[in-house]
Structures are given as C-alpha cells and as structure tokens.
Amino acid sequence: MTLSVQDLRVYYRTLRGEVKALDGVSFDVADGEILGLAGESGCGKTTLGKALIRMDGRMKHVSGRVELDGENLPIGDTVKMNPFRFTEVSIIPQYSMSAMNPTRKIGRMVRELLDSRGVTVDLAELHRRLDLVELSRDVLTKYPLELSGGMKQRMVMVISTLLNPSLLIADEITSALDVSTQKAVVTTLKGFRELGFVKSMIFITHDISLTNQLADTIMVMYAGKLAEKAPADSIVNRAKHPYTQLLISSLPEVGVRYADKKLTGIPGNPPSLLNPPVGCRFQDRCPLAFDKCREEPPAVEVEKDHFVACWKA
Amino acid sequence: MRQYFGRKLLIYGLTFFVAVTVNWMIPRFMPGDPVASMVARARVSDPAAVAAMQQYYSNLFGFDSPLISQYFNFWGALFSGNFGISIWAYPLPVADVILDAVPYTLGLMIPSILLSWFVGNWAGALAARRKLLDNTVLPIGYVLTAMPYMWIAILLCWGFGVVFQVLPVAGGYSFAMQPNLSWEFVGSLLQHWLLPFTSLFLVALGGWAIGMRNMIIYELEADYSNYLAALGAPHRLIRRYAFRNAVLPQITGLALQLGVLVAGALVTEIVFSYPGLGSLILKAIQNQDFFLLQGTFLFIVLGVLIANFVIDIVYVIVDPRTRAGMTGATT
Numbered sequence: 259m260t261l262s263v264q265d266l267r268v269y270y271r272t273l274r275g276e277v278k279a280l281d282g283v284s285f286d287v288a289d290g291e292i293l294g295l296a297g298e299s300g301c302g303k304t305t306l307g308k309a310l311i312r313m314d315g316r317m318k319h320v321s322g323r324v325e326l327d328g329e330n331l332p333i334g335d336t337v338k339m340n341p342f343r344f345t346e347v348s349i350i351p352q353y354s355m356s357a358m359n360p361t362r363k364i365g366r367m368v369r370e371l372l373d374s375r376g377v378t379v380d381l382a383e384l385h386r387r388l389d390l391v392e393l394s395r396d397v398l399t400k401y402p403l404e405l406s407g408g409m410k411q412r413m414v415m416v417i418s419t420l421l422n423p424s425l426l427i428a429d430e431i432t433s434a435l436d437v438s439t440q441k442a443v444v445t446t447l448k449g450f451r452e453l454g455f456v457k458s459m460i461f462i463t464h465d466i467s468l469t470n471q472l473a474d475t476i477m478v479m480y481a482g483k484l485a486e487k488a489p490a491d492s493i494v495n496r497a498k499h500p501y502t503q504l505l506i507s508s509l510p511e512v513g514v515r516y517a518d519k520k521l522t523g524i525p526g527n528p529p530s531l532l533n534p535p536v537g538c539r540f541q542d543r544c545p546l547a548f549d550k551c552r553e554e555p556p557a558v559e560v561e562k563d564h565f566v567a568c569w570k571a
Numbered sequence: 572m573r574q575y576f577g578r579k580l581l582i583y584g585l586t587f588f589v590a591v592t593v594n595w596m597i598p599r600f601m602p603g604d605p606v607a608s609m610v611a612r613a614r615v616s617d618p619a620a621v622a623a624m625q626q627y628y629s630n631l632f633g634f635d636s637p638l639i640s641q642y643f644n645f646w647g648a649l650f651s652g653n654f655g656i657s658i659w660a661y662p663l664p665v666a667d668v669i670l671d672a673v674p675y676t677l678g679l680m681i682p683s684i685l686l687s688w689f690v691g692n693w694a695g696a697l698a699a700r701r702k703l704l705d706n707t708v709l710p711i712g713y714v715l716t717a718m719p720y721m722w723i724a725i726l727l728c729w730g731f732g733v734v735f736q737v738l739p740v741a742g743g744y745s746f747a748m749q750p751n752l753s754w755e756f757v758g759s760l761l762q763h764w765l766l767p768f769t770s771l772f773l774v775a776l777g778g779w780a781i782g783m784r785n786m787i788i789y790e791l792e793a794d795y796s797n798y799l800a801a802l803g804a805p806h807r808l809i810r811r812y813a814f815r816n817a818v819l820p821q822i823t824g825l826a827l828q829l830g831v832l833v834a835g836a837l838v839t840e841i842v843f844s845y846p847g848l849g850s851l852i853l854k855a856i857q858n859q860d861f862f863l864l865q866g867t868f869l870f871i872v873l874g875v876l877i878a879n880f881v882i883d884i885v886y887v888i889v890d891p892r893t894r895a896g897m898t899g900a901t902t
Contacts, residue, residue: 312801343803351801356794359812361819361891371799374808401891418802 260458261287261310261425266322268309277531279305281482282322284557285565287425287458287475290451294473294490295462296505300528302482303462304352307427309333310460311347327424344375348423348456352430354414358402365398368417377421387416387455391446408439415446419455426456430463444472467509470494475563478502481528481539484557488564498560498571501540538568546570579883583876590872595645598861599638605658605859606634631656632862654869655862659854665866668851673870675743676847679764679836683771684828691779692821696814698780699787708780715777724770724842731766739763741844767843771836775828782824786817819890826882829874 268280280302287293295303308314310324310333319334326346332338351357359367372379385395391412402410411431419426428447432440450456463469469476470490477487478501486499497503504524526543529535535542541551550569557567606628615621629635632655633644648655654665698708732740744750745759790796790813799809837849844850848867855863887893 312797314797340803343801345803349801351794351798353794353798357798359795359799359816361816361889362812363891370808371802371804374804375802403892414798 260289260291260327261460262323262325263310264323264325266306266309266324267320268305268313269318269320270305270316271318272316272532275532276318278534279317279482279531280309281531281534283479283482283484284322285477285484285487287460289457291475292447292451292459292461292473294466294469294476295460295479296464296466296469296476297479297485298464298505298528300481300531301479302531303464303479304429305482306479307349307429307460307462310425310427311343311349312336312339344418344423345421346423347425347427348418348421349427349429350415350418350431352433354411354431355407355434357414358410358417360402363399363401364405364413368398368420371417372420375421384416384420387420390449390453391416408435408442411435411439411443412446415443415450419450422455424457426450426459428459428461432463432465432468440468441471444468447472466494466505478505481534482531483539484565484567485540486564486566486568487557488561488566492561492564498564498566499568500544500546500570504545575887579880583880587872587876591646591649591869592642594865594868594872595642598864599641603859605861606632608859609658609661649869654866657863658860659858659863660860665862668863669848669866669870672846672848672851675845676836676840676849679767679771679840679845679847683768684775684825687772687775688779688821688825688828691776692783692818694776695780695783695785696787696817698784699791700810705784709784712777712780712784715773716781717777718774720770720774721838721842723774724767724839727766727770728842738766740766743846763843763845767836767839767845770839770842779821779824783817783821786820787813790814790817819886822882822885822889826879829878829882 263286264284266280266283267278270277270279279300283302283306285293295306297303305317309317309319310331313319313333313336324331324333326342331342331347358364362370368384369379384398388395388397393409393412393416397405397409397413402413405413415431432443435443447459447461451459461469461472466476466478470493473490475487476490476493478485478493478499480501486493486497486502488497493502494506497506501524508521508523510521524543529539529542536554537552538544538547538555541547544551548569553569555567555569557565558571559565560571606625609628610621610624613624615624626635633641636644652666654669657663657665657668660668694708695712698705728740731738739745739762741763743760743763744756745763748756748759750756791809793813793816796809796813799812836845836847837852839845840847840849841853848870851863852867854860855867
C-alpha cells in the first residue's frame with residue numbers, strides 16, 4: 259500500500275465562510291498503481307492534489323489522515339511536510355510553462371534546488387533522463403524561455419521525478435497540449451513508472467478518455483466527494499454512478515456524426531460548496547434521484563475494487 | 572549582440588540629432604529679443620550708439636548670418652566644444668559656467684538617487700516578508716513618496732536651519748570662504764550638502780520601497796516560486812530568486828531617474844540656493860540667456876542618453892530575456 263487517504267477534509271477559508279472543497283474522501287493507491295482522478299472543474303481534484311503536497315495559504319486541513327508507505331504525512335503542517343516533498347511526494351504542476359525561474363539557466367536552477375535539499379546532482383543520471391524524454395543535454399545551459407512549451411513540460415517532468423518519489427501528482431499536465439503531445443506525455447509517464455522513477459501516481463485531469471489510456475484505476479469526484487472508483491475499464495464500460503455514466507456518455511465518439519443527434523452535456527451546475535446540500539450532492543442534476551438521496555450515500559464496494567457512492571448502484 | 576547595440580546606437584544618435592535641433596530652434600523662435608534687452612540694460616539713448624551696439628552684439632552672437640548657416644555653425648561649434656558666450660554671466664563662456672555648476676548637481680543627485688535606490692529596495696524586500704515591517708514601512712513609504720520635494724526641503728530648512736540652527740540653509744559652501752583644497756572647505760561643502768541631499772533621498776526612498784515590496788510579493792506568488800515551494804525548496808532560495816527578478820523593473824526605474832538626474836534637483840537647488848544646474852536653468856530663463864539655456868539643455872539631453880545607454884548594457888547583463896530577444900530561440 260503506497261498511499262492511503264482516510265476521510266480527508268480540506269476547506270478553503272473565504273470571507274463568506276468555509277468552502278468545503280474536499281469533504282470526506284477516502285481511497286488507497288497501491289504500489290505501482292496509476293490513479294486517474296477525473297471530474298469537472300471545482301470538484302476538488304486539484305485541491306486533493308495540492309493537499310497531498312503543499313496547501314496554499316487559504317487551505318485548511320480539517321480532518322483525515324494521509325499515510326504514505328506506512329508513514330503519516332503531516333499535510334496540515336507546511337514545515338513538517340517539507341522533508342517529504344520532492345523526495346517522497348512530488349508534483350508536476352498545471353503550469354509547467356512557467357514553473358522554472360525565467361532568469362536562471364535550467365541546469366543551474368536544478369543544481370541550486372538540489373543543493374538546497376542537501377542532495378548532490380548526479381549528472382550522469384540527469385543526462386540519462388534527459389535522453390529518455392528526448393531532450394538534448396544542452397537544455398541545461400539554456401534559459402526556460404529558449405525552450406518550446408513541450409520541451410519545458412518534459413524538463414519539468416524530469417525535475418519533478420529526479421529524486422524517485424514514491425508518489426507523483428500530475429495535475430492537469432495535458433490540458434495545454436495538443437493531442438499528439440498528450441499521447442507522448444502519457445507514454446513518458448508510463449515509462450517513468452516502468453523504470454521505477456516513481457512508485458505510484460495520481461493523474462489529475464478533466465479528460466476521462468485520456469485517463470483511460472494511462473490509468474489503472476479511475477476515481478471520479480463530484481463536488482468534493484468521491485462518486486465512483488474502479489479499474490479503468492470498469493469505469494468506462496460498466497459505470498454504476500449516474501454521474502459517471504453521464505460524464506462518459508457526453509464524450510464525443512470518433513466516426514459519429516453529431517448533425518442530427520446533438521451532443522448533450524449534463525444539464526445543471528455543481529452545487530455551491532459554501533453550503534452544500536444535505537445528502538447526495540448530485541441529487542439536483544441526477545435523472546434517477548429519489549427520496550433516499552436526501553441522505554448521504556456511503557461509498558460501497560459493489561464489486562471487487564469497485565466503489566460507488568450512490569443509493570441506486 | 573553587435574546588431575542589437577548597433578541599432579541602439581543608431582536610435583540614440585538620431586535622438587541626439589533631433590534633440591539638439593529642437594534645442595537650437597526653441598530660443599531662436601521664441602518671442603523676445605535678447606540683444607534688445609541687453610542694449611536696453613545699457614540705458615543708452617543715442618540712436619546711433621544703439622544701432623552700433625545692436626550690430627556689435629548681433630555679430631558677437633552670430634545673429635546677423637542667415638538661419639541655415641547659424642544652424643550649421645551651431646553644430647560646428649558644438650563639436651569643437653564651443654557653446655557660445657553666456658548673456659547672463661557675460662563675458663564668461665557657457666561651457667565654463669556649466670562646468671562650474673555640474674559638480675554640485677552631480678554630487679547631490681548621484682548619491683541621493685543611488686543610496687535611496689539601495690536602501691529603498693532593501694527596505695521593501697524586507698517589508699514583503701514580515702507583517703510587522705510591512706505595516707510600518709508601507710505607510711511611511713506612502714507619506715514620503717507623496718511629499719513634494721520643495722515642501723520637505725522647506726521643512727528641513729526650517730527644522731535644522733532655523734529651529735535647531737545646526738546646519739546652514741543656503742549656498743554650496745560658506746559665504747565667508749573661497750573655494751580651496753582644505754579640510755575646512757570640504758567640511759563646509761558637506762555641511763551645505765547634507766540638507767538638500769536628505770530631502771532628495773527621503774522622497775525617492777519611499778517610492779523605491781513601495782515598488783520593491785509590491786514586486787517581491789508578486790514574484791513570491793509567481794508559478795516558479797510555487798513550484799519550488801512544492802518541491803520543498805527552503806524560503807531562502809525562493810526569496811533569492813524572487814528578489815533577483817523583482818529588482819529588474821527597479822533597474823528600469825533607476826535608469827529613468829538617472830536620466831532626469833541632471834535637471835531633477837531644480838526646485839531643491841532653488842530652495843537651498845545650491846549652485847547647481849537647476850539654479851543655472853532658472854537664471855538662464857530669467858535673463859533670456861539663450862546660450863546658457865541651450866548649453867544646460869544639451870547637457871541634460873546628453874545625460875539622459877548616456878544613462879539610458881548604460882542601463883541598456885546593464886539590462887543585457889542581468890536579464891537573459893533581453894539577450895534571447897536578440898538572437899531568438901535556437902530550437
């Protein structure tokens with residue numbers, strides 16, 4: 259068991275009250291597992307990713323435990339969390355294009371970063387990994403601005419995984435890329451796992467079809483809660499939660515003409531997380547909603563490794 | 572690199588040419604006749620004498636030749652270092668009058684601009700990371716930067732010169748002395764320098780501190796800072812990067828300040844009767860002294876251009892983005 263998250267609650271402090279962005283989420287990620295985390299904007303997936311490595315100033319750890327390789331992660335304490343960052347938990351951020359200091363040569367930045375963590379640079383290993391992502395070695399003597407977007411992305415991927423972390427969080431890293439580059443990124447991430455650079459991975463995206471290419475398990479979140487978690491192929495073919503079903507049915511299919519049959523999304527909007535509704539949070543948009551949905555559905559294991567939080571499942 | 576500086580030099584050359592031309596045009600096309608006023612000052616009533624004087628002065632200042640040759644003569648004289656003869660300080664050459672005033676202005680402005688820049692950046696950077704300091708540095712900064720130069724100058728005059736009577740309030744050195752190389756004279760220079768320097772220093776300080784504080788906070792929120800923090804880099808490293816990047820716009824600001832340096836102390840110099848270029852400009856305007864005015868303006872134009880060129884070079888050294896802009900990305 260690499261990562262174990264128990265009933266994690268992380269709220270945002272705002273002037274109007276607490277926004278319950280992550281409200282009681284439990285899941286495990288096994289050794290060597292790639293977990294795809296999907297859901298629409300504001301469902302709490304980025305909050306979850308950030309909570310596991312570095313909360314920003316507005317975030318508050320309310321309750322819940324996170325264990326990594328059997329050790330408790332002090333996620334609410336930014337100082338105590340520091341020794342774990344980079345070495346145990348690492349992140350490829352959403353903003354790879356601007357993640358590197360524009361006024362430092364990349365090689366020097368990497369060296370200064372590693373020095374500050376008390377690690378000496380293994381230049382041979384760094385070169386090997388650059389070769390692996392097909393970056394020429396002289397990127398190290400360049401400034402970030404001299405690299406293309408795709409090159410920056412690959413460079414950040416190399417930096418983030420340099421210390422072989424147990425857990426890698428990849429947060430929406432493909433959002434700004436074209437389809438062929440997305441494919442390359444996904445292949446690289448798979449390669450990183452095969453070569454043991456990372457033990458397990460949480461791949462956060464709103465693109466459920468891309469998740470399917472990479473992830474072993476897919477977790478769908480809705481309004482700060484877990485909706486469904488199952489092996490990738492079960493989610494895509496045998497989804498149980500009405501939200502997952504609607505999410506998948508609203509994906510366009512290759513070769514289908516949508517002239518006569520309009521592609522529909524899911525009507526309605528997610529609820530405000532400032533004062534979320536009691537019970538199932540999807541009830542207002544759910545075509546199957548009934549009286550029981552006023553109570554909160556627990557996440558139940560309906561088949562092996564297939565968890566669903568829905569009364570109808 | 573060579574192309575970049577070539578282009579820059581061309582632009583500066585062009586600017587210099589236009590500025591000098593405008594500088595030549597303004598006094599000649601503005602209303603008022605300096606020769607007439609010089610003759611009038613002599614209080615001569617005999618028309619023949621007046622005509623003779625007018626002819627003498629016109630010939631002396633070169634007003635009797637056609638405009639176009641006056642213009643070319645002006646350029647010719649310029650390159651031989653001849654700025655003409657001052658009307659106000661007649662018969663001293665303009666170059667001498669200006670050179671006498673320049674050390675006072677530079678001695679006042681360079682230390683005040685550079686010191687306020689260093690101290691302001693340091694205070695601003697410190698304020699950006701400590702709440703308590705932020706709550707004191709920021710309001711003080713706003714008050715300082717909002718103060719008009721002459722107002723704080725007058726306050727200082729009144730406080731140190733009149734109430735405490737510890738520092739002199741007028742002149743570049745004691746009126747009882749002749750300039751010479753003695754400790755006594757240097758001491759007197761410093762005494763007279765202190766108050767105008769302090770007034771310029773204080774006002775500029777506030778602006779730098781506020782600017783630096785805001786830039787640092789912006790840089791600490793930037794993506795690269797967040798990424799470093801997520802990878803567990805210590806605050807020290809993140810702050811070092813933030814400081815370095817935040818200082819870049821401050822360097823541009825410094826360039827602008829250095830550019831107006833020569834004329835910048837005009838009001839302050841007048842308040843303290845300090846014998847620099849600012850006082851000179853005032854006197855030149857009051858006396859319709861074309862040549863002196865032209866000379867000082869030319870000096871200012873040169874100052875602005877040289878300062879900007881120096882900063883261009885500094886910027887290329889400190890900001891790799893300008894360097895890459897010269898060559899373009901290689902991949």
